Amino acid sequence: MKTTSIITVNFNQPQVTIDFLKSVKVNTELDNVEVILVDNGSREDHENAYKEVYPDLIYIKSAVNLGFAGGNNLGVKIAKGDYILFLNNDTEIVKGLLETLITEFKQYPEIGIISPLLLYYEQPNIIQYAGFTEMNYLTCRNKGIGSMERDEGQYNSDSRETGYCHGAAMMCRKADLESVGLMAEQFFLYYEELDWCEKFKKAGKKIWFTGKTRVYHKESISVGKESSLKTYFMTRNRILFIRRNTGGLNTFLFSVYYSLIACPKQIIVYLLKGRSDLIKWVFKGVLWNFTNSKNSDKLGFKI
Numbered sequence: 001m002k003t004t005s006i007i008t009v010n011f012n013q014p015q016v017t018i019d020f021l022k023s024v025k026v027n028t029e030l031d032n033v034e035v036i037l038v039d040n041g042s043r044e045d046h047e048n049a050y051k052e053v054y055p056d057l058i059y060i061k062s063a064v065n066l067g068f069a070g071g072n073n074l075g076v077k078i079a080k081g082d083y084i085l086f087l088n089n090d091t092e093i094v095k096g097l098l099e100t101l102i103t104e105f106k107q108y109p110e111i112g113i114i115s116p117l118l119l120y121y122e123q124p125n126i127i128q129y130a131g132f133t134e135m136n137y138l139t140c141r142n143k144g145i146g147s148m149e150r151d152e153g154q155y156n157s158d159s160r161e162t163g164y165c166h167g168a169a170m171m172c173r174k175a176d177l178e179s180v181g182l183m184a185e186q187f188f189l190y191y192e193e194l195d196w197c198e199k200f201k202k203a204g205k206k207i208w209f210t211g212k213t214r215v216y217h218k219e220s221i222s223v224g225k226e227s228s229l230k231t232y233f234m235t236r237n238r239i240l241f242i243r244r245n246t247g248g249l250n251t252f253l254f255s256v257y258y259s260l261i262a263c264p265k266q267i268i269v270y271l272l273k274g275r276s277d278l279i280k281w282v283f284k285g286v287l288w289n290f291t292n293s294k295n296s297d298k299l300g301f302k303i
Helices: 014-027 047-053 067-076 097-107 174-180 192-202 228-245 248-272 276-291
Strands: 004-010 033-040 058-062 083-087 091-093 111-120 127-129 159-161 169-173 206-217
Touching (some): 014 033, 067 192, 097 111, 228 248, 248 276
């Protein structure tokens, strides 16, 4: 019986995924871990190359890109571990990561999901994530704790409840998924882990951060900082998150704020940056929410 199932998703990033597998192999006790790689509709199949690095790899090939949630959910369905660790394929880990996270679960049974300290791979002394504040549901904004701070060990002993986990590295108990359920696949990309954290909270579980271990994240490898894909799904899913997790009055008030303040501000920013090509994707992201139910599986974007 494997203690932990590590699930990662690849989309057209074979070398990044190979580096990830090397990191997992070196930094985990192989007897207690199963690694599940979901290939999310990549153009080329690199199964043999992946298994050269990690021979015991469980490889799942999806014919189409199912998105972040869909790809991870595919892995969950075959996972046999008591604990499931979701790691982006553009991360690299350290020794003791699994053991530290599992110890936190045992010490604090109320934990539903936990994320470790995240540092930027290219700037390993700079913090990406040390927790999140709670969401302001009227603006759908929150803040990253520790973001862009220099890592001087200030979070190394932290073990605490936080607003949300980070999708690049998060662990849960498999048993909890029977009551909480899987990630909502209609998000496809962005906000799905925040929505999932809300589901854990509603089930009476806590969202947790620990600085006792860390993961290095190669941020922005998967999606460019400014792209039609990111603009569309960040706009679309910000509204969708509020629709799914708040009541009618809050959704109305947020819609007023978003339509009259947030969207115009974003459009002005794109104009100043000379990225007028992205403006239509703001409108498309908003329009999707007026023409689709909050449970719709229609993407509205050609992948």
